Amino acid sequence: MSGVHGGPDALGVPRWDFSTNANAVGPCPMALSAVQRADPQHYPDPGYTALRHALAAFHGVAVERIVVAGSASEFIARITAAVARSGGQRVWLPALAYGDYAQAAKAWGLQRENQPAQADLLWLCEPASPLGKAEPMVNAVAEQGGVVVLDRAYEPLRLSGRCSLGAGALDRVWQLWTPNKALGLTGVRGAYAIAPLHGLTLARSLEQMAPSWPLGAHAVAMLRAWVQADAQRWLAQSREQLIGWKTAQIALLGELGWACLPSEANYFCARAPHALDVPSLRAQGIKLRDTGSLGLPGHWRLGVLPPAAQAALAAALQPKEETFP
Known part of the structure; x- marks a missing residue:
């Protein structure tokens, strides 16, 4: 279903x-113009070389840490599959959460775990959905030994407060970014994740699991526009x-x-x-x-x-x- x-x-x-x-307030005029000017007649670079370098420079991380995704939901499904394939059996979710986390876990047979320390895959979202606030257990969960993913779909639309995790903690978790919401272009599907410093092996595995060209020309144009100063x-x-x-x-x-x-x-x-x-x-x-x-x-x-x-x-x-x- x-x-x-x-x-x-x-x-x-x-x-x-x-x-x-x-x-x-959107759509963002600069991003919309970029999407409209995208070349749909040709395949994008299958390695997304220029895009990944631009995203890495924007976030100040090594390019090897950037994993592109067809959408947030596609990444949720793919990383859940990767954890299950590597022997993971348990998932931890916030009490209130986006339904795709649980849906992907169910599809791969991961059992929901009440104790974060016992989970192989852990999900966070901040600002959280549906409440739009900080996750109550964000710092404790971020320190667990499993694969921790922080969904930052709404961080660019934060109107008050700030992220609960500092730079050091963010380097220990996966960060999932979905700029189409902030740009007012939700019909253009495209996302990316930043791997934690210790997550490069899993990042390579996720890239191997991806289909060819997970991003089309329009998604590439949107993400390239996203990192521009204007x-x-x-x-x-x-x-x-x-x-x-x-x-x-x-x-x-x-x-x-x-x-x-x-x-x-x-x-x-x-x-x-x-x-x-x-x-x-x-x-x-x-x-x-x-x-x-x-x-x-x-x-x-x-x-x-x-x-x-x-x-x-x-x-x-x-x-x-x-x-x-």
């Missing part, structure tokens, strides 16, 4: 899509815009009786004051994300959207006056 995700569905692209965490400046400016929108969105929902949970990212979870008529909302072009599949039943995760979307949401959530004949 495929995982549960936000975004377009059988009805198409929602007009007001609160169900995804993409940067609502795109990073745009991203910094977009975060300032998102901070204002987030403040307004939380205030709006609070006035409507919603209980909003704290978050450091461009999304947050909230409990509605009553059951929602989801089909009616979807018919009005509004889509929210039920966080049941993320381990948090009874709540909704809402990406931060601009004022027009917030106004549409407020209008749809207003109690309807009864009419009598």
Whole structure:
């Protein structure tokens, strides 16, 4: 069974899509232009030589530590397979987590372990999904002996706070980066990971397990644009815009009786004051994300959207006056 995700569905692209965490200020003009100018007539370099050097320089790491991936989900599946193939049997997951971690573990027969010290593969995400906060056990988990992966999909969209792990700790874990969310280009699939200093053997194994050309020309163009100074400046400016929108969105929902949970990212979870008529909302072009599949039943995760979307949401959530004949 495929995982549960936000975004377009059988009805198409929602007009007001609160169900995804993409940067609502986007798409990033520089990255979009690069994607539009990409050459789809030719294969990319199968070794992604220039791209891997650019990513390594951006993060200040050795190029051997860069592993490209078709998407975050593809990397999740591949590294889970690698751990299982090497004899790993147990996985540790946060109490609330992206469903693909557990889905990949189930596919490869890894059993969920409650004690991080007993796990062969351990997952972290910060800012975490769905709450958008720090992982409570991030430092303790990062020190374990298994393969530890820190999913940093939302780090570029962090609106407050900072990463719980310092530079030394980050060098001991795998870092998974998915820039398409920050750039507002989630339809372009492309990601990469930074191997820990002690993880070069596994990095080579992951490269051997990859299909030919995991990244197409458009993904290469997006990732090359991601590391450029002008795109990073745009991203910094977009975060300032998102901070204002987030403040307004939380205030709006609070006035409507919603209980909003704290978050450091461009999304947050909230409990509605009553059951929602989801089909009616979807018919009005509004889509929210039920966080049941993320381990948090009874709540909704809402990406931060601009004022027009917030106004549409407020209008749809207003109690309807009864009419009598």
